[in-house]
Each structure stands twice: as structure tokens, then as C-alpha cells.
Amino acid sequence: MEPHFSSVLFERAVDELSRLPGVGRKTALRLVLHILRMDMNSVDAMANALVRLRHEVKYCKVCHNISDSDVCGICGDSKRDTSIVCVVENIQDVMAIEATMQYNGLYHVLGGVISPMDGVGPSDLQIQSLVDRVSEGGVKEVILALSSTMEGDTTNFYISRKLKTFTETVKLTVLARGLSVNDELQYTDEATLGRSIVNRVPFA
């Protein structure tokens, strides 16, 4: 049941919003009705924020994270430890790790993982720029923080080979695998539980 509109402006706004992922016609209609009642300045500010985001956002030339300038706020922060580089798949992963407030090093955003099924090869990712970055010196540790999937493992393996020449100066680490915080032992899958036994650590 498609509603008929008496306003082309209204219809166009609904059409545009329903192009967003997870926004159907009904949701778009509800949003448009809300926008109609919003303060004019607020609507302008929202539209402006979206246009500026798309036109002005940059990617950091060091780590390829989103940035407002050529070098992002993390790479440009003098308080951060520039000797550790954490390799992640995308910018959401940077946000997730930043949210833990447990990491004070830098990042390197690959832009994906190697996935022959999806036609993504090493040259489609920021792997060469990672190698260049490490070869410039100053990096003591590279943390491979990719997803625990076959594609993630493949990418880890590829990167580890690419960084083989630096093994004497650069430590290569991966995220710990084990029980999630609050996980009950009996409901944990075998692979995870197995890894958590093998990689057990001294009781603090």
C-alpha cells in the first residue's frame, strides 16, 4: 500500500531517505513528518553536516583512518606511542578499540581483508603502505587486530610474511583469543575454550 502525496517536495524527501540502509518507506515517511515539524535551522544544520561530511572528510595519509586534515587526530597526537601500530580492517574497528580506552598506540586501517571470493586481493588493501611505514623505522610492535575469520587469518598470514624482513626489530602480535568477559564456561564454543586453555596466563 503506497501512500499518495499531494506534494512533490514531500515525496522526494521520502524517496531520498528511503535510499538509506535499513530505512523503508514507512520509516522515511515518519522521518519526513518529523523533519517538517523541526526548527528550520536544525534541518539546515543536519543537511549541511551530511554534505560537509561527504565533501570534506579526508583519509589520514599515515594510517588511512578518517580525518579532517591530511594527518588524523590520532597520528598527530604527541601523547600517543608511535612505536606501536595496530592493524585493523576498517574505521569502525578503530572506534571500537578507542572506546576501550586500553590502547595508546597508532593504527593502520587496511580497508578490508583479503577475500578471493569477493575479489579483494592484497593490492586492494593498504598493505604496501604498512610495509613502507614499518621500513621507515621507529615501529617496535605491529598488532594484527583483524577478525577471527578465515579471511582475517589469511590477511594476518600475508602481512606476517610481508613483514618477515623486520622480525629482528619489530614484534608481531595478535589479539588474545579466549573467553569473553562474563562468558559462562559451559556455553563457550570448543575452539575458543581450547585456545583459552593453550594460551592461559599467570593468575594476576
Added chain:
Amino acid sequence: MEPHFSSVLFERAVDELSRLPGVGRKTALRLVLHILRMDMNSVDAMANALVRLRHEVKYCKVCHNISDSDVCGICGDSKRDTSIVCVVENIQDVMAIEATMQYNGLYHVLGGVISPMDGVGPSDLQIQSLVDRVSEGGVKEVILALSSTMEGDTTNFYISRKLKTFTETVKLTVLARGLSVNDELQYTDEATLGRSIVNRVPFA
């Protein structure tokens, strides 16, 4: 857990989108990540549609429905029956009735219903303009298509009293109450079932 952003532009876009109803931070983040990957022209078109909607949309001076000009497409359509006016609460109701494709008359959008609890009185609604419209002549039927709630009934009663002087020339009707299409008899509430028996119609 609030993600930290390396871009103010990014953060502002997330903030703006999370002001929309039903859009939390996580949804806004997902939308912004999508917008970043969208074609630049599409983002401009979307932003432009929202700005133009808010700045340029008008309300029809006859029926108060949304419109791109002074008189809406429904009131200006010469194929529609101008002798019937359907009184509704809001523009969504116009869309709902239009979607049935069972009505060819005009509308009158009240902009709400009388609700003393919410501080909405008759003067806050487009009731006087309805009376003016009827008194200009040409209207043979006014359909009261308000919600079947206490506020709707109160508003129906108020309007019927206001239109009392026209009872000889203007027929006042309300929407039929009864079983919903596909409703099973045993699960229908008593009030609805009772009305559907009292208001039974000849078997077609």
C-alpha cells in the same frame, strides 16, 4: 560505550542524525558510514531534498494538507468531487485514505483533535475554516473520519454542533465501524462486534 572519532565532521554528522526519532547512536553511525561511501551527487540530492522540504513546503489554504503551492493537488484536481469533504486529523490520514483509492472527494485537515489533557482546544484546530468552507456552499456531505477514540468522538460532536445550521443542505456522516477485513469473529472485541451487528447492511 561511546566511540571516539578522529574526525569532527564525522562526529557532527552522527550527532545530527541521532536527533531523528528512532535513530540511536549506533544507527546514526551506520548511516554515516553508508553516506561516506555514497556518490557525492546523491548525498547532495538527499540534503537538498530535506532543506527544500522544510523551506518550501506549504499548506493548502483550502484543506490545510501539505502542498507545493497555495492550493494542493487534491483541491486543484478538477476530476474530484468538490461536494464531499472528508475531515481528518492529519496529513498521514489523507495519505491513508488516498491509498485505499476508494475516495474521490476533498479533504479538510484539522491538525489534531480536541484534547483538554494535552491543552488542545477547538481554536487550535482548523474547525472555523471548515465551518467557513461549508457556509460558502457547494458542500453536500461532510465525512467525519477521525480516530475512534474519546478525543475523536469529542471532536466529532463539537464539529457536528458547529455545522448544525447546515443540516438541511449538508449530510454529516462518519466512517463505518465494524469487523476489520480478515478479522475472525471470535477474536473481535465486544464493542466493535456490537457496532457491526447494530449497523449491519444488506448482503450484497
